Amino acid sequence: MSADQETTGPGAGTSAVKATTGRADLHLHSLASDGTAGIDEILAAALVEELQVIAITDHDRIDAALAGQALAVRRRLAVEVVVGEEISTRGGHLLGLWLTEPIKPWQSLRTSIAQVHEQGGLAIPAHPLFPYPLCAQGLMLRRLLAESDPVFHPDAIEVFNPTTFGRVHGRVVRFAEVHRLASVGSSDAHAVEAIGRGSTTFPGRSAADLRDAILARESSWQGTFHPTAGQLGTFGRQLRKYGRDLRDETRGRVRKDGTGRDHGYPGGRQRPPQLDLEAEDKRR
Numbered sequence: 001m002s003a004d005q006e007t008t009g010p011g012a013g014t015s016a017v018k019a020t021t022g023r024a025d026l027h028l029h030s031l032a033s034d035g036t037a038g039i040d041e042i043l044a045a046a047l048v049e050e051l052q053v054i055a056i057t058d059h060d061r062i063d064a065a066l067a068g069q070a071l072a073v074r075r076r077l078a079v080e081v082v083v084g085e086e087i088s089t090r091g092g093h094l095l096g097l098w099l100t101e102p103i104k105p106w107q108s109l110r111t112s113i114a115q116v117h118e119q120g121g122l123a124i125p126a127h128p129l130f131p132y133p134l135c136a137q138g139l140m141l142r143r144l145l146a147e148s149d150p151v152f153h154p155d156a157i158e159v160f161n162p163t164t165f166g167r168v169h170g171r172v173v174r175f176a177e178v179h180r181l182a183s184v185g186s187s188d189a190h191a192v193e194a195i196g197r198g199s200t201t202f203p204g205r206s207a208a209d210l211r212d213a214i215l216a217r218e219s220s221w222q223g224t225f226h227p228t229a230g231q232l233g234t235f236g237r238q239l240r241k242y243g244r245d246l247r248d249e250t251r252g253r254v255r256k257d258g259t260g261r262d263h264g265y266p267g268g269r270q271r272p273p274q275l276d277l278e279a280e281d282k283r284r
Helices: 039-048 063-074 109-118 138-145 166-178 207-215 232-255 277-283
Strands: 006-008 021-028 053-056 080-089 092-097 122-125 156-160 182-185 198-203 220-224
Touching (some): 053 063, 063 080, 063 277, 182 207
Parallel strands (some): 021 053, 156 182
Antiparallel strands (some): 198 220
């Protein structure tokens, strides 16, 4: 499948999508990890893209996701934020959704899935089957699905991710069908303009509806792949961000003023970073 070609999953075609069908982007990164956008920009982009639900899934942390959820509620925005984390495991990256606490990184994929479920969350392997160490592979996933205890089973699989090749995408679609796994699509956005490039469609409009749809295997996916060189600009912005982060962390330590790099939300420069609702009120 060529870059910039739109693709959709079963039931996601225009004629099949009802007025009550929602759209969600379940894999977004912010300044708190390796994204280049702050929470304000992410929420604004979600509204422009008419997404009903987003999940902020920074690498191995949930502070920005918690901040985004709180700010969306406080501002009464027409988008719900699910608290998520892209968890680094020894078996590949895992999206933990509906979390209340961060999951410790670099455990086994099996243990990480179980710990997501212990919090009442959903566990979804990110960009699977791609031939790269940070991606869960078929053998590992089949072993988990064969476990007698469902606490070790993934709840869905990220079928569409615009950063992977179309050939791998087809393999993931077939894997989901064969193993009767729910399918989701996501943008894996590290830049604000990529938000919504991949998305999950589901019956209903709320985050609760989305969760029910995934568990009932009624979710679908749609999206457009990045062009071959389409992410070079994002990589450049990430490098500049890392430079700013290093500068700000160094200044904070030298000055001993309790500040550091920007995590992308009010209070995100404090040490430790913590959502500052008083600062939010002053800004508004």
